[in-house]
Amino acid sequence: MTNSSVLVVDDELGVRETTARWLAAGGYDVRTASNAEEALDRVHEAPPAVALCDIRMPRRDGLWLAQHIRQDAPETAIIMATAVHDAGAAAASLRPGIIDYLTKPFGRDRLQDSVLRAIEWHEAACESRRWREALQEEIEGRRAQLHDTLAALTIDCDEALDGVLTALTLSNRDAYAHAYRVAALAASVGCVLKFSEGDMAALERAALMHDIGKLAMPDAVLGKPAPLTPEEQMLVRRHPQIGADLIAQVPFLKPAAELVRDAQERPDGLGYPNGACASNVALGARIIAVADAFDAMTRPRVFRDAITPREALLELERCSGTQFDAAVVEIFRKVIETG
Numbered sequence: 001m002t003n004s005s006v007l008v009v010d011d012e013l014g015v016r017e018t019t020a021r022w023l024a025a026g027g028y029d030v031r032t033a034s035n036a037e038e039a040l041d042r043v044h045e046a047p048p049a050v051a052l053c054d055i056r057m058p059r060r061d062g063l064w065l066a067q068h069i070r071q072d073a074p075e076t077a078i079i080m081a082t083a084v085h086d087a088g089a090a091a092a093s094l095r096p097g098i099i100d101y102l103t104k105p106f107g108r109d110r111l112q113d114s115v116l117r118a119i120e121w122h123e124a125a126c127e128s129r130r131w132r133e134a135l136q137e138e139i140e141g142r143r144a145q146l147h148d149t150l151a152a153l154t155i156d157c158d159e160a161l162d163g164v165l166t167a168l169t170l171s172n173r174d175a176y177a178h179a180y181r182v183a184a185l186a187a188s189v190g191c192v193l194k195f196s197e198g199d200m201a202a203l204e205r206a207a208l209m210h211d212i213g214k215l216a217m218p219d220a221v222l223g224k225p226a227p228l229t230p231e232e233q234m235l236v237r238r239h240p241q242i243g244a245d246l247i248a249q250v251p252f253l254k255p256a257a258e259l260v261r262d263a264q265e266r267p268d269g270l271g272y273p274n275g276a277c278a279s280n281v282a283l284g285a286r287i288i289a290v291a292d293a294f295d296a297m298t299r300p301r302v303f304r305d306a307i308t309p310r311e312a313l314l315e316l317e318r319c320s321g322t323q324f325d326a327a328v329v330e331i332f333r334k335v336i337e338t339g
Contacts (some may be wrong), residue, residue: 003049003122005029006115009039009065010054010081015104019052022108023115036060040068047073050118052102055082066098075125077118081106132231135218139235139242142216146246155250158205165208168215175211178295183207185291186284188335189328193283198255203284206259210288213243213260237272240264263288268322278325286325290316290332293324309336 006028010016013034020030031048033039035057043051051069055062066078080101099121100114149168155161169176186207190200214222217239221232228236244261247253262285265271267278278286297312307315313333320326 003126004119005031005046005048006050006052007031007033007039007042007048008052009033009036009057009062010052011035011057012054015054015081019111022111026112026115028115036062036065039065040072043069043073043076047076049122050077050079050115052079052081052115055080070098075122075129077121077125079114079118128231132235135221135232135235138218139216139238142218143242143246146212146215147249150246150250155252157252161205161208161252168212174299175214178299179208179211181295182210182288182291185294185332185335186287189287189291189331190284192331192335195284199284202255202259203287205253206256206263206284207288207291209243209247209253209256210260210263210292211239211243212246213239213241216242237264241273258282259284259288261285263292265289266323267325271323283325283328286328287332290324290328294332294336313337 004027006023008016008019008023008030009032010019011034016032016034020032023030031042033042036053037060039051039053042048051065053062053065053069057065062080062082066080069076069078078098080098081104082101083104099118102110102114146168150164153160153164155164165176165179169179183204187200187204190203195203214236217236221228221236224232240261240263244257247260248257259282261273262276262281265274265276265281265285266289267286269275269277294309294312294316297307297315298309300306313336316324316329316332320329
């Protein structure tokens with residue numbers, strides 16, 4: 001059901017009543033407030049679709065009110081009303097959620113046009129929230145299913161791990177092959193670095209399971225043939241932590257959990273899920289990050305073609321020290337070039 005409520009906030013009684021009358025005649029559910037504090041109370045009672053706020057009011061002004069509405073009712077579209085000499089302040093307030101400003105005295109048609117656009121913005125914001133909630137619900141359902149699946153299985157050797165990975169990727173055999181390619185690449189680097197037997201085992205198992213958290217991600221997001229929205233990117237960035245939590249419950253895999261969690265972190269601190277700095281990221285995770293990126297670049301995806309191994313190495317070197325560990329990239333390049 002469409003929310004067509006409008007909150008009119010103005011300390012001038014005549015302006016407030018005229019505006020409310022015009023909007024009511026247009027079919028809107030109108031409430032009024034004479035100051036910012038009263039308006040904020042009404043927003044807390046029932047967030048309106050649109051808030052029409054006068055800028056210049058005693059005590060708290062309209063910009064203060066707009067800021068608090070954005071915080072407390074982010075789906076409410078805000079229109080600022082201002083006298084001519086306040087137009088600069090109004091224009092400066094055109095931030096997310098503040099979609100227009102009306103210069104007093106404004107006419108009925110200008111008001112109706114502005115409110116109609118505000119209603120459309122509000123409906124789009126509500127639809128975006130419902131989409132995020134649906135994706136979140138799907139993620140939680142998939143995560144719980146993966147948790148129960150792993151808890152019901154006995155995973156105490158690499159053969160059992162392969163059986164689990166096979167079962168989990170039945171609908172996506174590319175994911176199975178990717179996991180083993182990344183594990184082989186990571187192990188090659190680990191050999192050069194003379195990893196101990198225990199560290200090598202953790203590295204290979206983490207590489208095999210580094211994408212398990214993606215199995216909790218909705219197909220509509222992972223298979224999207226276009227760039228992800230910021231909201232979708234935030235959801236996908238949860239997958240390393242989800243994967244780490246899932247395998248941490250399995251004693252055989254627990255030493256690999258930290259590497260799975262940190263395989264998407266970056267030396268410049270711009271990675272995820274925690275934005276950890278390089279000194280707090282284990283070497284194994286930094287190795288997996290490079291191996292994963294190389295294999296991903298040299299295989300086609302729904303939104304791009306594959307590039308050659310040489311081109312992929314050049315890209316790794318270009319991002320060396322920022323996205324990827326510089327020392328690991330250098331060793332990885334030698335591993336690939338010596339075959």
